[in-house]
Amino acid sequence: MKNIKLEKVFIAGGYGMIGSAIARQIREHFPAVELVIAGRNPAKGAKLIEQLGGAHPAFIDLTGAEVPEHAANAQLIIAAVPDPKNLLAEFAIKNNIAFINITQATGDTILPLLNFTQRYRPTQPVVPLGYYEAGLFLPLVSLLAADFSVIDSVQLSALHDPADPLGELSSSELGNELAPALIRDSGSWTHSSTPRDITLQNGEVIQGVPFSILDTTAVAAITSANSVRLDIAAGTSMGMHQHGKPSIDLYVDIAGTDNAGEHVRKRVIASDPRGQAHMTAFGVLTVIKAMLDSEKGGLVAAEMLLDMAAALQQMKDAGIAISRE
Known part of the structure; x- marks a missing residue:
């Protein structure tokens, strides 16, 4: 993501306990970024959107087949809820958009992403972030x-x-x-x-x-x-x-x-x-900062992105x- 300005972030599950904490961390550290808070019941995120400023709701059902237009011009897509079809991951990879999923925590869930990134060769990082916190x-x-x-x-x-x-x-x-x-x-x-x-x-x-x-x-x-x-x-x-x-x-x-x-x-x-919600969200923020300083693309493990001392x-x-x- 190096040399790409972070202007818009799409967060699926953005009004849940962890998703909203991620949104708040991004807003605190990237005050000018446009946030899209997505989920199956966008009205539930109304109060959060008002608090954040510069944020918009979007409907998404990750058991379905459609990704909202709001995601297409984002520089980063975050899945803060399970994505059983890899709907967002495949969309991000095909459209060369940086991607984080905090729920993919085993090799079985990562292997489809590996094959998909091998097929489409994205230059933006795809990070399975199913690590503790x-x-x-x-x-x-x-x-x-x-x-x-x-x-x-x-x-x-x-x-x-x-x-x-x-x-x-x-x-x-x-x-x-x-x-x-x-x-x-x-x-x-x-x-x-x-x-x-x-x-x-x-x-x-x-x-x-x-x-x-x-x-x-x-x-x-x-x-x-x-x-x-x-x-x-x-x-x-x-x-x-x-x-x-x-x-x-x-x-x-x-x-x-x-x-x-x-x-x-x-x-x-x-x-x-x-x-815990704050610590998990802060871990996501730390990886976002590392992504912005990195030239690595495709499937990237968090330990390959992070400057541990920083x-x-x-x-x-x-x-x-x-x-x-």
């Missing part, structure tokens, strides 16, 4: 990995607070039986449902369950670790303990040989006091607390 684990891993010469294992943990509206939804999902998740265990790729004990910042021990998402394979590639997994858990967040307001907390634990030759375990924690600084500037143990 839209990729914000990645800068944390990069920060901690710099301390190691050899990394044996990486454990990623996401703590959802039931007092957070999205955390409540995530916590309820943990009550259901999740499908076995893709993990790397002693060098082998396998699927597991085995829970793991997670020691929180305050010493409390809770159980997390493995979750299939793009972070696992991305972190394995970044670190060359023989063991990588991401677990989700529900519990009282750092923000709730410290300030009485729920936060979303991300934990990264790395074990290996440090640059002095010692075998060590190290941890970094990121806590967003504004909750993303980490942006997180800190946004009020996301980052601490090391």
